[in-house]
Amino acid sequence: MxxxxxxxxxxxxxxxxxxxxxxxxxxxxxxxxxxxxxxxxxxxxxxxxxxxxxxxxxxxxxxxxxxxxxxxxxxxxxxxxxxxxxxxxxxxxxxxxxxxxxxxxxxxxAHEAVGPVERTVDTPPRLSIVVLPFANLSGDPQQDYFVDGVTESLTTDLTRISGSFVIARNSAFSYKGRAIDVRQVGRELNVRYVLEGSVQRSGQRLRINAQLADASSGLHLWAERFEKPVAALFDMQDELVSRLANTLGTQLVEAEARRAQRTPHPDAMDLYFQGRAWLLKGFSLECLTQARSFFERSLEFDPGNVDSMIGLANVDSIVANSFTTDDGSARLIAAEAMANKALSITPNRAAAHLARGWVQIFTNRAAQAVRGLEHALVLNPNAANAHAALGCAKFYMGRAAETEGHIREALRLSPRDVEAYQWTCIVGVAKLLLGSDLEAVGWLRRSTEANRNFPLAHLTLAAALGLTGALDEARTAASTGLALHPGFTIRRFLAAKQSDNSIYLAGRERACEGFRLAGVPEG
Incomplete structure (x- = not known):
């Protein structure tokens, strides 16, 4: 023992x-x-x-x-x-x-001397970060107010990332104007990550550079440049900060997942980050299976881990909406129970409201989902994926013409989001339901090119291509989708009672016609 x-x-x-x-x-x-x-x-x-x-x-x-x-x-x-x-x-x-x-x-x-130390000593918290004051490279001291505003807003917005530990503005600004070594900053503030950046205005264009560094090694983990024409400065500040916060959220999760892989004795959060990283890779059978395994193991360590509850709810929702299993209803019931459990513990977690919203969308409660998703956006205005979910809800309500606007808002807030391939697929589905097959093909190609591990995008692309008469390409797309998720059938697609809206149901029949032309099995 x-x-x-x-x-x-x-x-x-x-x-x-x-x-x-x-x-x-x-x-x-x-x-x-x-x-x-x-x-x-x-x-x-x-x-x-x-x-x-x-x-x-x-x-x-x-x-x-x-x-x-x-x-x-x-x-x-x-x-x-x-x-x-x-x-x-x-x-x-x-x-x-x-x-x-x-x-x-x-x-x-119990029968021998206590063994060696297994755990780190006084290590920085996970997802701990300081946003150092961005440098003003414009040569105009009057631009300092804008540059400091970007730093302060980003510090605030990063605190919305679940489990994050963000150094307060006053401590961060003590480094303003100083030549710094990120490793020294990490030691002084006991953080894992340091974000540096600069803002440069030239004429009517504004450029922001940002770099995320590992505070222990000093190595750069990620760098990005954002450039836009100058319009209303404060509106642009909000948009740029939102883009940075969304991108950083994913980068930090992936960095923590890499650390967790090297941990000899992972705990609940180590396992959660690995599960989340698998889910970010795509919705192939392998990705979903791996993600589920890590989330379940995390909950075995800590049954109260809300992040893993949300992760498991999302996996079940995704599997149910992949039309590859006959127990989709049971999966959605399990997903909603897990999302509700997470909300009972943390009622103001935007991600939990989003997870429940997806279940409601897939169970003929899209109008109810819209209310929950709008509340999620109140809790976290940067939640680009909540805008995307609203777009999905709209076509189940027979309002597919509104979908593209919601997705464009999601892409405005997070144009290079790791989940953007899902959002472009949602527009593709809406266009297919509307009968705009060529537009659907364009959006769905955009989705498959961004992530090859999303079976539904390949299969919906197959349907759209089939309806345009490009049968060879349609069959190729269908084969790719079925290789990723062999269980997809038209019967299972029709068995999912996602909406009883007559406009949606008419569009669904068009999709089935496209599936048949592409050679998707009837089931």
Missing amino acids: WQVRFLFDEYALDVDRRELHRGQVVVPVTPQVFDLIEYLIRNSDRVVTKDDLISTIWSGRIVSDAALTTRLNAARNAIGDTGEKQRLIKTLPRKGFRFVGAVREVRGS
Whole structure:
């Protein structure tokens, strides 16, 4: 039998014996206080919200703020901390709590000396980043207000990324005008990533350069240039910041997934990031299978991990909407239950509202989905994928002519988004339903060229090509889609009761005609 102990300050938390030791002395704590200390330590790489604590420690029961404060004070007293000093347990106003002490995890046999350290010591939190003040390269000091505005807005918008730890504006601006080494910044602020940038205005054009660096190695992970004609400066600032925030969200997830692959003992968040990275690759059978495996393993480690709940809900929704299985209804029921569970823990998580919105779209509740998606955009105005989902909802409501406008808004906010191939496919479907087959082909080719691992885009392209008379190309596209998802059949496509709108149903019949011309199996 293995023992797990967390060592910090003068204390040792023995997980297996459920004992807190100070030196050789056992410190008496109630079971609930022990659970609270253990949970904070195991999640010391992030800020733990009140909802997280209630869900895990109190199993979701209603708990007053006074009761929560009492337990936190008892935990602090047990480990020699106070609410004033907060050496080990820090309260972050309006955000939550974080264990900030240096922790070592040691494992060993119950019959032998405790083994070597397995866990990192005082490592920076995951998704921790500082946005350094962007440099004004315009040669015009009066442009400083715009450049500083970009830096401040981006700092604010990055905090909307789930689990992110973003250094506050005042600390970041202490580096303004200084020659810096990103590795030194990383050590001083205890962050994993540093974002640098510059803004240059020349005549009527504005150029923004941004670079994301690994703070431990100093290596650049990503660089991008954004260039636009100068119009209304503040409107443009909002758009550029949104584009940067959307792109950075994906880049940070991928960077964390690469770190997780090298971790010998992954935890729930390591597994989540790997699952998310697989889902970002595409919707092929392999991608979905791998993503599901990582999300499920993450939830085995931490049943309260909201990110993995949302990930699993999305996988089930995607599988149900791939028309490759006869248990699509059961998948959607499971997806909605998981999304609702996530929302019960974190009711203001935009991604959870989005996950539930997709289920509602696919279960003949598109109008209800629209309300939830609009609320998600209130919570996170940068959620370009929520605009895309609105576009999808509209064609199920018989309003396919509105779809393109929603997708163009998503692309405006995040033109190089890793999920943009899904959005262009949505427009392609809308055009097909409207009878604009040549336009559909253009949008669907754009989707397949952006990501070859999206079976539905290939299959919808096959239908559109079939209706235009390009039968050889249609059959090739169908073969590609079926290779990625062999279970797709026209019978399964028709069996999905996604909408009873008569306009949509008429368009669906056109799609089926195209499938047949392309050689898609009837099933």
